[in-house]
Amino acid sequence: MYEQSNEKSILLDEAVRQYTICNACRHCEGFCAVWDVISLRTIIKEKDVKYFAYLCHDCRDCYYACPYSIPHEFSLNIPKINSKIRLDINKEMSIPKFLGKIYDKLNIITVSISILSFIFMITIIGLLRGINLLISPQPSFYTVIPSIYIQIGGIILGLYALTVLIYQGIVYWYEIGGDTINLLNLKSHVITLYQELSHKWFKGGGVGCDYPSYSGSYLRLFFHSLLVSGFILDFLSTVIAAFYEKILHIMPPYPFESPVVILGILGGLLLLLSSIGLLTLKRVSNKSLIDENMVQIDNWLIYLLALISISGFLLLIFRDTPFMGILLILHLSITIPLFLLAPYSKFSHFIYRYFATLKYNQEKTYFLKNRR
Amino acid sequence: MGKGMDKYDIIVVGGGNAALTAAITAAEKGKRVILLERAPKEFRGGNSKFTRSIRYVHDTPDQYTTKEYTEENFLKDIIEITGGQTNIELSKYIVKRSAELPKWMEKHKVKLKRAVRGAFHYSGTNAFILGGGGQLIKTYYEYAEKIGVKVVHNATVKDFIAKDEKIDGVVAEINGKREIINGEAIIVASGGFEANLEWLKQYLGDAVDNIIVRGVKYNDGIPLRALYKLGAAPPDTVKNPKDAHWTAVDARAPKFNGGFVTRIDLIPIGIVVNKKGERIYDEGEDLWIKRYVLWGRLILEQPDQIAYVIIDSSMLGDSLIPMYSPIKANSIKDLSHALGVNEDNLINTISRFNQSIPKNCHYNLSELDDCGTINLYPPKSHWAKPLLHPPFYAWPLRPGITFTYMGVKIGLDTRVIKTNGKAFDNVFAAGELTVGNIFGRGYLGGTGLVIGSITGITAGEVASEYV
Numbered sequence: 025m026y027e028q029s030n031e032k033s034i035l036l037d038e039a040v041r042q043y044t045i046c047n048a049c050r051h052c053e054g055f056c057a058v059w060d061v062i063s064l065r066t067i068i069k070e071k072d073v074k075y076f077a078y079l080c081h082d083c084r085d086c087y088y089a090c091p092y093s094i095p096h097e098f099s100l101n102i103p104k105i106n107s108k109i110r111l112d113i114n115k116e117m118s119i120p121k122f123l124g125k126i127y128d129k130l131n132i133i134t135v136s137i138s139i140l141s142f143i144f145m146i147t148i149i150g151l152l153r154g155i156n157l158l159i160s161p162q163p164s165f166y167t168v169i170p171s172i173y174i175q176i177g178g179i180i181l182g183l184y185a186l187t188v189l190i191y192q193g194i195v196y197w198y199e200i201g202g203d204t205i206n207l208l209n210l211k212s213h214v215i216t217l218y219q220e221l222s223h224k225w226f227k228g229g230g231v232g233c234d235y236p237s238y239s240g241s242y243l244r245l246f247f248h249s250l251l252v253s254g255f256i257l258d259f260l261s262t263v264i265a266a267f268y269e270k271i272l273h274i275m276p277p278y279p280f281e282s283p284v285v286i287l288g289i290l291g292g293l294l295l296l297l298s299s300i301g302l303l304t305l306k307r308v309s310n311k312s313l314i315d316e317n318m319v320q321i322d323n324w325l326i327y328l329l330a331l332i333s334i335s336g337f338l339l340l341i342f343r344d345t346p347f348m349g350i351l352l353i354l355h356l357s358i359t360i361p362l363f364l365l366a367p368y369s370k371f372s373h374f375i376y377r378y379f380a381t382l383k384y385n386q387e388k389t390y391f392l393k394n395r396r
Numbered sequence: 397m398g399k400g401m402d403k404y405d406i407i408v409v410g411g412g413n414a415a416l417t418a419a420i421t422a423a424e425k426g427k428r429v430i431l432l433e434r435a436p437k438e439f440r441g442g443n444s445k446f447t448r449s450i451r452y453v454h455d456t457p458d459q460y461t462t463k464e465y466t467e468e469n470f471l472k473d474i475i476e477i478t479g480g481q482t483n484i485e486l487s488k489y490i491v492k493r494s495a496e497l498p499k500w501m502e503k504h505k506v507k508l509k510r511a512v513r514g515a516f517h518y519s520g521t522n523a524f525i526l527g528g529g530g531q532l533i534k535t536y537y538e539y540a541e542k543i544g545v546k547v548v549h550n551a552t553v554k555d556f557i558a559k560d561e562k563i564d565g566v567v568a569e570i571n572g573k574r575e576i577i578n579g580e581a582i583i584v585a586s587g588g589f590e591a592n593l594e595w596l597k598q599y600l601g602d603a604v605d606n607i608i609v610r611g612v613k614y615n616d617g618i619p620l621r622a623l624y625k626l627g628a629a630p631p632d633t634v635k636n637p638k639d640a641h642w643t644a645v646d647a648r649a650p651k652f653n654g655g656f657v658t659r660i661d662l663i664p665i666g667i668v669v670n671k672k673g674e675r676i677y678d679e680g681e682d683l684w685i686k687r688y689v690l691w692g693r694l695i696l697e698q699p700d701q702i703a704y705v706i707i708d709s710s711m712l713g714d715s716l717i718p719m720y721s722p723i724k725a726n727s728i729k730d731l732s733h734a735l736g737v738n739e740d741n742l743i744n745t746i747s748r749f750n751q752s753i754p755k756n757c758h759y760n761l762s763e764l765d766d767c768g769t770i771n772l773y774p775p776k777s778h779w780a781k782p783l784l785h786p787p788f789y790a791w792p793l794r795p796g797i798t799f800t801y802m803g804v805k806i807g808l809d810t811r812v813i814k815t816n817g818k819a820f821d822n823v824f825a826a827g828e829l830t831v832g833n834i835f836g837r838g839y840l841g842g843t844g845l846v847i848g849s850i851t852g853i854t855a856g857e858v859a860s861e862y863v
Binding site: 044045047048049051052053054055066067085086088089090091092095096097098229230231238239 | 438439441445446448505507509525526527528529530531534535538650653655656657658659713715716717718719
């Protein structure tokens, strides 16, 4: 325990060292939000570097523009130190804290949860309703698992994930020096949400991001936007499906031309395409600019979203065959860990980025108001 | 590189901003261009990496600046800061063409920042580069290679192959192998000789051990020396070879390549004393941006080439904190011991300074305020504030050289001029090698890139016409 906190303070000290050099330079001002808020400080503290770590969207322009980057003897590597601190924040902010250990074994825990969910559902259905249900064609998903279970399960999982994530985000907000008045400032929230959804910090201030490598590019902006859109479309598809069933009393399966299926297919395609894009970029990207453990944690989310969309497509294609039951359970088994592990995985990144950006908008507004 | 005897239209010696603007200009005119950069790829770009802005003519405030800056004002500033040690025709030419530079840069993918933000006060004369010089260099290299410039790293040009008023090629050591490269015209943009300590020693003597070379360690002036050997003249505007771009940097900075982050901007806020505990010059003479280049030269003349800037705790938040931590003490006496400065003198200097400050002045760092000392020599004309509140903080200062001014004399077409008054037919110079033509002494922030770009573009244009 003692040793661990020591290690952490070495990491933060190193970040303070690097950012102090940055603050004596400030050439990167304009690339992204990090450099704007550095310009508002004379001294860099430990809580500042925790704030900068998630304000950083891993754009990497600063690294390649910097005359002090490795191999210069000042040895700056801002993208890497930020990713190390991000991993540290992820673990430290986990609620309850011991679940932060999940990050160390994310893949194996995810696979275990999937397998257990799969076995659990098969067993329950087999025991209660007969195994025949899973090996013969069924008219609807809901004959395999009654809609009420899927919906209640989904709502509980979703609410749980969102609640824990927001709670963790608020703890982070106070950790980086945020206060209650600004936490409740609606205008800042609107601006922040807009900036994040429009991927404002994926543009390098107008010269693109040096991702995956040395030269300015908008590829990561493109694929990440697709990923977010795909996720939102699939979420909408699910909400509309519930609306059809509960309010309009139209029961599934829905025809191909219904909004449920169209949005679902579109969302799934976007997720699949963007996953391939992001994984390809990551594969060719400069690995010396990221913490080694963070690479796997990043990949976890991309792979999981891709698998969810693939299993969703299989389900759609084979929904009139005897495989439907098994495929439905497979699809759900892959989806469950995404939400169950959301607060303790890469999934949580958006909430910390959100609160860091909220702080940025509050600081910027304050600065502009107080300048003559 | 393959075998030797490659033939190019234009050989560019150097790999910073001036070399790149020259190479890009010539390549855009359809010439076959090779660029020989001394440094390995990670350190390419020379001192241009350490730049951040361009000072340029704009008759009205534009998207990058807050005020107008006319040709007359720019020229006036140059004449004033150099005390007339400038080639006025060349200055006029650079100043005039500076107006087109922002457009040229943006056309070549360099992005300039809108308006002025952050903590720097440039009075609307300068436009700032997004990402600074590092981003500029990176962008230009990418552009140059895209349009076909052959870029070679680790290529040290050792000598020129000359015949009469012409140079036929260069002798280069590329990755340790000797190569001869032939070209129709040569553009030399290889920087000064500030990293060549032996050469500097001829002018500085033993003081060379106490200076810090802010610039890259690759600028050791080998091509410049080869040009002198062929009869190239130094600019007659440079009267003293010691004159160079000198600033005050932290004494703990690395000997080479520390760039600008080691600089100390606290001088206008506090006081500066030498080893004897005496103040050396007016710390508040003018806006810092007009005076920062003065201080390195001043410290060069002090005993052991060292000085200390001292502030008290009430001034700590008034400026950026430098990258190196201050030396801290709870009394002036303790501070003198920590610094190794004469105790009695320092106490005396500070108490006389404190007593000479008018009681009811209006301390304001963002303008030339009325807090000037009375009956004190040397005076502190602005921003004088008594050092009363412990702890006291000090940073040790050394003279930091960025680049030397003694380069080559050029004509308006950037052709290198010989000591016999004639110009080489096909040898052009650009960048820091030519800055001495404009600044025989003194300097104005943001002119290095402008001189480099305009001489570079001109050399590219004229050389292309020649071949």
